[in-house]
Amino acid sequence: MLQGKAALVTGSTSGIGLGIARALAAQGCAVMLNGFGDPGEIETIRADIERQHDVQVAYNGADLSRPDEIAALVAATAEQLGSLDILVNNAGIQHTAPVADFPAAMWDKIIAIMLTGAFHAIRHALPHMQAKGWGRIVNPSSVHGLVASVHKIAYVSAKHGIMGLTKTVALEMAGHGITCNAINPGFVRTELVQAQIDDRAQKIGASAEEAARDMLSEKQPSLDFVTPEQIGALCVFLCSDAAAQITGVPIPIDGGWTAQ
Numbered sequence: 001m002l003q004g005k006a007a008l009v010t011g012s013t014s015g016i017g018l019g020i021a022r023a024l025a026a027q028g029c030a031v032m033l034n035g036f037g038d039p040g041e042i043e044t045i046r047a048d049i050e051r052q053h054d055v056q057v058a059y060n061g062a063d064l065s066r067p068d069e070i071a072a073l074v075a076a077t078a079e080q081l082g083s084l085d086i087l088v089n090n091a092g093i094q095h096t097a098p099v100a101d102f103p104a105a106m107w108d109k110i111i112a113i114m115l116t117g118a119f120h121a122i123r124h125a126l127p128h129m130q131a132k133g134w135g136r137i138v139n140p141s142s143v144h145g146l147v148a149s150v151h152k153i154a155y156v157s158a159k160h161g162i163m164g165l166t167k168t169v170a171l172e173m174a175g176h177g178i179t180c181n182a183i184n185p186g187f188v189r190t191e192l193v194q195a196q197i198d199d200r201a202q203k204i205g206a207s208a209e210e211a212a213r214d215m216l217s218e219k220q221p222s223l224d225f226v227t228p229e230q231i232g233a234l235c236v237f238l239c240s241d242a243a244a245q246i247t248g249v250p251i252p253i254d255g256g257w258t259a260q
């Protein structure tokens with residue numbers, strides 16, 4: 001379905017981004033991977049996706065907190081893959097602390113990577129999409145783009161900010177073949193969430209599995225984690241022709257979290 005297209009997926013060396021990259025590649029889309037990690041492991045992931053789906057897969061380790069590196073990342077994607085048709089602004093980190101104790105440097109870092117980074121990636125990617133009259137921008141926000149939770153001030157603020165950015169880009173690109181939407185996942189058991197599960201296990205003196213169940217029961221009525229594969233499939237749908245008239249909206253995938 002996406003043969004001949006090229007996608008940049010930021011933060012795709014693990015978790016949700018990797019799930020999205022795999023799902024796009026499975027549809028014949030060339031992919032630029034990005035994110036941090038062990039170089040050997042990243043090369044194994046890259047070569048594995050390339051071999052499995054017979055598509056071009058490249059990697060660029062740009063730091064999404066650095067605007068100059070984002071500009072270079074977008075340029076490298078278009079140059080190495082021949083175009084940039086799909087942009088997935090997925091890179092993200094988490095830090096939890098009460099507002100009064102929240103480290104200011106951590107606020108700056110989270111906003112830089114998750115909100116400002118997406119802005120820069122979009123502004124550099126749009127001319128490539130406009131040249132072809134076709135584009136898809138998918139912003140993995142979060143349920144925390146729609147509702148708040150305690151101790152996540154920077155994350156909740158960045159994810160709410162992404163919703164405004166999504167709507168504005170959608171309006172400016174409406175009628176030009178380019179859509180911009182957000183995906184709003186509930187808990188997905190990735191490294192980012194495992195750290196929260198481990199913290200909770202320590203606090204309540206329980207096993208990681210007990211802490212995971214405790215966390216789900218507080219927020220996610222399905223009592224089950226969303227998977228990176230499910231989010232990848234949703235992203236593929238948003239890139240399809242069937243989704244051409246879906247733009248500027250949040251799409252929760254959250255086991256009922258935001259229905260409450």
Ligand code: NAD
Nearest residue numbers: 011012013014015016035036063064092142187188190192
């Ligand atoms: P993860 O830790 O598995 O993946 C994060 C990715 O971002 C990794 O590839 C990492 O290397 C990359 N990254 C981090 N800082 C970066 C930087 N400065 N520059 C470039 N890349 C950077 O976590 P995840 O859970 O897969 O998170 C991915 C996205 O999904 C995040 O935006 C997160 O907020 C969002 N999300 C996660 C959940 C969840 O429950 N896990 C729920 C909703 C939304």
